[in-house]
Amino acid sequence: MPKARDLQPLPVPPGTGALGVLPALTRALDGDGPALLPVAAGNVEGAQRLVAALADGSPLAGAEDHPDDPTALVIATSGSTGTPKGVLLPASALRASAEATHRRLGGPGHWLLAMPAHHVAGIQVLVRALLAGTRPHATDTSAGFRPDRFAEAASPVLAADGPHYTALVPTQLSRLLDAGGDGLATLRKFDAVLLGGAATPPALLRRARDYGIGVTTTYGMSETSGGCVYDGRPLDVAKVHIDGETGPIRLAGPMLARGYRHQPDAVAFTDGWFRTGDLGRWQGDRLEVLGRTDDMIITGGVNVAPLAVERVLTEQDGVREACVLGVPDQEWGQAVIAAVVPADLADPPAPDTLRTAVRERLGAAATPKRVAFLAELPLRGPGKPDRRALAAQLDS
Structure with missing residues (x-):
């Protein structure tokens, strides 16, 4: 019987310092060494709270791991309740998500990290770059997100041959549009800009596309290894089911987490489906997300x-x-x-x-x-x- 694997904290620095986790992330994807719990290196109190709740010295147990498909990452998420949960992401799920993203966008490319890499959206930028065999770059966020720093960090990414990608949240996109100048000009050069983390105001989306920015909205969560529905259409590995004409959204596919840390009987994961807690409906062949059920x-x-x-x-x-x-x-x-x-x-x-x-x-x-x-x-x-x-x- 194989020995149970440990779960170790992975302090992730902000900005350019996040690139220092690439060796550990590579080992985790290869199943070499412990599973990793990414935490914000600059938030000592928050990191300690997550470590105490999720990496409490006990190894991964039972269905939390599998020798043929090791759990690579445990992503902490508070969801809408504020109670920390650890999402168990196998290496295969992270790979399936990253590879499906590349297929949708136009092939493996060069990535710029512009958001915190202890969250799933940020760390998936690094995973995609690793699987693409390209060197990721990161925006200096030591003074917060600044359009001029974004433009500086993008320069080596855009100089490389092949597709160029980045991922933002709506607030970052809004700041780049408002600032104009080099930041906006730089953003227009990316082949695709994934936009997620929060609902995107339609006016902001129209404004970005009027500027010629290749924005792709994403819907997903830690439990699906990040975005799995792009511009309303599921990735080729993702299945979407809505209960009724307008009702709860369920998701399935190889990008799905295997469950929650310390919650072997979590009802959100049932029969290969994840119950998101969101409401949605189909508008033709596009998924429209109406918000959280509990909101x-x-x-x-x-x-x-x-x-x-x-x-x-x-x-x-x-x-x-x-x-x-x-x-x-x-x-x-x-x-x-x-x-x-x-x-x-x-x-x-x-x-x-x-x-x-x-x-x-x-x-x-x-x-x-x-x-x-x-x-x-x-x-x-x-x-x-x-x-x-x-x-x-x-x-x-």
Whole structure:
């Protein structure tokens, strides 16, 4: 009987320092050595919390590993609950995802890392480069994400022969578009720019494509080794099932995780399918994601999908970002409120104009009872709005 394998923390520095994990990542993909738990090297308290919960000194047990297909990475994710979970990703799942991505985009190429590599979207950039046999480069984020640093880091990537790729979250794309100059000119030279981590406002997507940027929206999560649906269409290895005309989304395929650390009976993984917790529907042959099931707002007995309201708001002039919440209300059960990041905080759009746009498109129930203007949205992970933090902020 083979010896149970250990799970070891892998401190991942930000920015260019993340490239230092490539040797360890290579060994993990080859099944040589322990499984790895990537943690943010700059967040000591957060790293200690994840290590205590997931890499607690006990080896991988039972279904957490397999000698013929070793678990390479355990990606920590808090999801929408805030409770750390360790997603068990076999080497085969990471490879299947990376290879399917290359097939969809136009073949193996050269990659620029622009987001944290302790999250699945970032570390998959490194995995894709390793499988492509190319040298990845990374943006210097020591002072945060800056368009000028992005342009500098992209220079050697774009100088190499072959396709050129990067991956961003919507906030990064928005900053590059707003800054213009070298950052925007550089971004236009990439053959594909994967965009994920959070829902992309339609207006931002149109704006990017009007500039000639090869944006590809992605849908996926740690449990699917990152994005597995590109521009609404599943990758060739991915299967998508929706329960009913509009209902919960389930995903399957070789890119799927084998489960959660310390949760052998996790109900999210059943019969080879992963229950995402998201709602969706088909628009022709494209998947439309309507948001998290547990984010759904029930106001006056009517179900309101926050993502649908956010899409309408971000299509309006003067709106950069929006996040919609349901808050307790004695009359309605829950009231719809909207946090809006305007393009100009000193001159935001009129709240009544925003409410009217929502009412005309989605009806009275979806119309925000309150619109709050913020300089920025609180975020978690690689660019997702932190709804719990936002609710506390608005309440205060």
